[in-house]
Amino acid sequence: MSQSTAQSIEGLTQTALTELLQLENAEALEQWRVHYLGRRGELTTILRGLSQLDLEQRREVGALGNRAKATLEEGLERRGQEISEAGLVQVADLERIDVTLPGRPITTGRLHPTTQVLREITDAFVAMGFSIVEGPEVEWDHYNFEMLNIPQGHPARDMWNTLWVDYVNEEGQRPMLLRTHTSPMQARVMESMEPPVRLVVPGKVYRYEATDATHEWHFHQVEGLAVDEGITFADLKGTLYEFARQIFGARRQVRFRCDYFPFVEPGVDMSIDCFSCEGTDSGCRICRGSGWIEILGAGMVHPYVLRAVGYDTEKYTGFAFGLGPERIAMLKYGIDDIRHFYSNDLRFLRQF
Numbered sequence: 304m305s306q307s308t309a310q311s312i313e314g315l316t317q318t319a320l321t322e323l324l325q326l327e328n329a330e331a332l333e334q335w336r337v338h339y340l341g342r343r344g345e346l347t348t349i350l351r352g353l354s355q356l357d358l359e360q361r362r363e364v365g366a367l368g369n370r371a372k373a374t375l376e377e378g379l380e381r382r383g384q385e386i387s388e389a390g391l392v393q394v395a396d397l398e399r400i401d402v403t404l405p406g407r408p409i410t411t412g413r414l415h416p417t418t419q420v421l422r423e424i425t426d427a428f429v430a431m432g433f434s435i436v437e438g439p440e441v442e443w444d445h446y447n448f449e450m451l452n453i454p455q456g457h458p459a460r461d462m463w464n465t466l467w468v469d470y471v472n473e474e475g476q477r478p479m480l481l482r483t484h485t486s487p488m489q490a491r492v493m494e495s496m497e498p499p500v501r502l503v504v505p506g507k508v509y510r511y512e513a514t515d516a517t518h519e520w521h522f523h524q525v526e527g528l529a530v531d532e533g534i535t536f537a538d539l540k541g542t543l544y545e546f547a548r549q550i551f552g553a554r555r556q557v558r559f560r561c562d563y564f565p566f567v568e569p570g571v572d573m574s575i576d577c578f579s580c581e582g583t584d585s586g587c588r589i590c591r592g593s594g595w596i597e598i599l600g601a602g603m604v605h606p607y608v609l610r611a612v613g614y615d616t617e618k619y620t621g622f623a624f625g626l627g628p629e630r631i632a633m634l635k636y637g638i639d640d641i642r643h644f645y646s647n648d649l650r651f652l653r654q655f
């Protein structure tokens with residue numbers, strides 16, 4: 304009895320699955336379900352008859368029956384999916400794809416505005432014979448300050464609000480930081496080569512800064528350095544004047560005023576005349592009515608710095624400068640908030 308019941312369960316499963324594959328719509332599937340799995344369905348009837356078997360047989364055949372039921376249910380679901388997917392394709396083929404519609408444009412990426420300005424700036428110096436080098440963003444106090452004539456405890460350190468790296472050396476000091484400017488590369492480069500030196504260093508810098516429209520805690524700088532025999536302040540002026548004309552147009556005038564940086568002597572800041580109002584608008588938003596816009600710091604490399612890298616200060620002189628590409632981009636394109644550069648807002652980025 305149990306033998307034949309087992310056989311009929313297997314036979315029934317085979318037949319049912321074969322039939323199932325020929326069904327083409329939801330209605331036929333429902334009929335099939337009622338026929339095999341319904342309350343009076345074939346499989347259900349067989350399973351109900353199990354109560355006449357003795358306990359051991361009941362357990363064996365019962366397990367077989369339950370497996371058959373699960374197989375049929377799975378098959379039903381799979382076939383249902385196949386039918387509905389096939390249906391979708393048919394509908395789509397016939398009416399959903401309008402082949403006359405224009406294609407969707409592929410959006411292409413672009414360079415970040417900071418990258419664009421950085422390249423424009425470095426290109427201007429490359430054209431004047433400078434080469435480009437880059438340096439580490441995590442820097443030693445030694446290069447960021449000491450080698451630049453800014454010893455421990457010197458008040459000039461307050462000019463750079465420093466983010467220190469949480470690393471303590473054997474002497475209990477924290478000698479490592481996120482570089483506050485690109486100037487440490489002056490010392491690194493001069494240590495590794497003899498004059499003539501002519502290079503620019505584009506890169507990221509970091510400051511411990513509360514952010515607002517004109518301050519970010521990270522931004523970029525381009526450092527410049529030229530050291531050779533007989534370099535004078537006239538070379539500094541000529542080079543930076545040419546740079547200003549390249550970036551802001553041939554009509555620009557420049558102005559130098561005294562400023563202080565411990566690693567240059569004399570130190571200056573350079574301004575250009577206002578390209579927006581050309582000095583005619585006392586309410587000008589760009590130059591605030593002064594007619595001049597400050598764009599960089601510069602100076603003659605301090606003899607202390609040359610000596611620290613082992614250069615002969617009787618033989619060599621040089622100039623250095625540092626400028627902020629975001630500031631230059633803000634002036635050039637009338638961007639009113641430096642935070643736009645790092646907020647990843649496509650409405651901003653797509654304008655460049």
Ligand code: PHE
Nearest residue numbers: 484486564600601623624625
């Ligand atoms: N490193 C200075 C700063 O971050 C800028 C600078 C560079 C000034 C080189 C003079 C010479 O403010």
